[in-house]
Amino acid sequence: MLHLQSESTQRWLSQVDESLPEILIDHAHCERKAASTAMNLMNSYTENRPLCVEMTRIIEEELEHYHMVMA
Numbered sequence: 001m002l003h004l005q006s007e008s009t010q011r012w013l014s015q016v017d018e019s020l021p022e023i024l025i026d027h028a029h030c031e032r033k034a035a036s037t038a039m040n041l042m043n044s045y046t047e048n049r050p051l052c053v054e055m056t057r058i059i060e061e062e063l064e065h066y067h068m069v070m071a
Helices: 010-044 049-070
Strands: none
Touching: 010 049
């Protein structure tokens, strides 16, 4: 799915297992911040309709990701 170019080490996987709730909270924060940044860009460039349309798509996608991570 991710098409990673290298395998994750067992040490890293263990750290993820030990800290999964914190990692998910951090990830949710990043998704929310991405949506917020897109909203700010929309507010800064209101005269650029194509950009605003694309920003709304990004906002929706990032908020969908946020809800998925929180679930």
